[in-house]
Amino acid sequence: MPPGQGRADPYRVWLSEVMLQQTTVVAVKSYFERFTQLWPTVQDLAAAPDDQVMAEWAGLGYYARARNLVACARAVAALGQFPDTREGLAALPGIGPYTSAAIGAIAFDRPETVVDGNVERVISRLHALEEPLPASKPEIYRLAAAQTPTLRPGDYAQAMMDLGATICTPRSPACGICPVIEFCQARRLGIAAELPRKMPKKAKPQRQGTVWIGFSGSSVLVETRPDKGLLGGTLAFPSAGWDGSDLPPPALADWHELGLVRHVFTHFALDLTVMTAELTLPPERGRLVPLGEFSATALPGLMRKAWALARPNPARPATTRRHGKPTSET
DNA sequence: CACTCGTGGAA
DNA sequence: TTTCCAAGAGT
Known part of the structure; x- marks a missing residue:
């Protein structure tokens, strides 16, 4: 998908975006390659047995995504093609506000406002938003929408996410090489690394x-x-x-x-x-x-x-078969 | 709107 | 070791 070169295959855009939900690029890569090899088109995926898709998804986590993936593929196959509007996309299982906007922008060249975790962080810093997430989401969306271009919205969306993933990172942002440092209020205030603020999370039982x-x-x-x-x-x-x-x-x-x-x-x-x-x-x-x-x-x-x-034949017998506290307790 | 829903890598 | 968290969606 060369930048600015027409449109990407909606099926591949959709599949990659769903896999990337709350999941790192490194973790997704081999799964994406395997899926597109097994099922080159959305019709192929729609025809796949549920248990085979679940088996191929195993290890990626958030398994509702895999179940929704099959349901979505079958809905699209029934429609004949992917909807080309955000509303149409968002009506499909497993496609929410972020993914519908991302597919609309990247695959159909529509000027949708694409807001993921990266964009939330970039916008929070650019405008030095002190209000913690998730309360600041509506304001982030407004500010993100106000700067979404009509020209090459797909490239813009991916550029914003790449900026957040590689330069405007959660910890130790690389402000020294940031291409938009002159617009960044958080940097001006010296609080870039502290934003976005977040509400404290509960302890895990x-x-x-x-x-x-x-x-x-x-x-x-x-x-x-x-x-x-x-x-x-x-x-x-x-x-x-x-x-x-x-x-x-x-x-x-x-x-x-x-x-x-x-x-x-x-x-x-x-x-x-x-x-x-x-x-x-x-x-x-x-x-x-x-x-x-x-x-x-x-x-x-x-x-x-x-x-x-x-397993009957451990290739490499674990050095420790018991975890926990080897010290006391017999 | 708060909660549910995986996993593994980095600091 | 602990904490954080990654291109969120469904309920």
């Missing part, structure tokens, strides 16, 4: 839970999680105690403890006890999958950590 990794010969017991809620729609091992569910083990068996997995979600931290057993009775939930057909890459990060303790 600690949760406990248990995950059961059961084997039956050369098969392992897995389940697909409900679409709603934590890790919604992902492949997982049966678990309980941490996500609102309080189910018993998925099968009556001689479960024994393998260790503890620590994981941090957006709004809580989790200590998950990993149990394993050889199943001699049919499981009451989940399904047995032959290890030859099982790949940990289809699991979300939390479940990959648990699998690392239970």
Whole structure:
């Protein structure tokens, strides 16, 4: 997508913008390449099975994005093409205020006001906004809209985001090489690095839970999680105690403890006890999958950590199978 | 409007 | 080790 060279493929713009929601470019890159290779067009993606898309998304996080991605692809396939207006785009699942504006500007050359975290920071500093986020968002949007050009709005939007990502960074902004330093009120006041101010965030509560990794010969017991809620729609091992569910083990068996997995979600931290057993009775939930057909890459990060303790042939045996406090407690 | 929803890298 | 946080959306 050379700057100023016509328009980018709406499908690729959409896919990349959705993947980049709250996710770094480095983390997205390989996923984007994989998705566009597997599904070159929105029609291809629309025809893909849900579980295959979920498996390819595994590890990227925020799994509602993957579920909305498929729903959106199917809606667009039914329409025949992507809507070319912000309103039309925003009506699709997984496309909100930011993404609809970004696609409109980048793919359809529309002068939409594109405001992401980068733009919020750049605008906050340019105008030295002292009011903390998120209360300052309406004012940020007004100021951003007032300086959005009608010429090459897509390049402008990406330039603003690149400025925030590479120069006007959250910590230690590189004001010395900033191309718009002469317009920056925060720099003039010497408070650039302190903006935007933010409301203090709540501490993360600690949760406990248990995950059961059961084997039956050369098969392992897995389940697909409900679409709603934590890790919604992902492949997982049966678990309980941490996500609102309080189910018993998925099968009556001689479960024994393998260790503890620590994981941090957006709004809580989790200590998950990993149990394993050889199943001699049919499981009451989940399904047995032959290890030859099982790949940990289809699991979300939390479940990959648990699998690392239970997998039959650890390529590299972990030096520590137990986390927590090795000192006391036997 | 406050809360839910992942993950991994950097300071 | 702890904290922050990254091209937000849905409810």
